[in-house]
Amino acid sequence: MWEKLSEGGEKEQCGWLKDKFGISWQIVPTVLGEMVQNKDAKKSESVIKAMLQMNKIDIQDLRKAYAGG
Numbered sequence: 001m002w003e004k005l006s007e008g009g010e011k012e013q014c015g016w017l018k019d020k021f022g023i024s025w026q027i028v029p030t031v032l033g034e035m036v037q038n039k040d041a042k043k044s045e046s047v048i049k050a051m052l053q054m055n056k057i058d059i060q061d062l063r064k065a066y067a068g069g
């Protein structure tokens with residue numbers, strides 16, 4: 001979905017992109033919400049920190065940050 005929507009547009013940070021018509025979209029995997037809402041603040045913070053360094057949100061990298069948090 002990320003690649004198709006961003007074709008001819010712009011890829012931005014934290015899952016945001018603009019399509020070829022200039023419409024902004026944010027592609028967010030549902031697992032991100034589950035990880036961020038975890039009661040373990042260390043895990044949540046680790047996931048947020050990882051996401052802030054991403055353009056396209058990578059679920060595998062989020063899981064690594066979550067496990068290491």
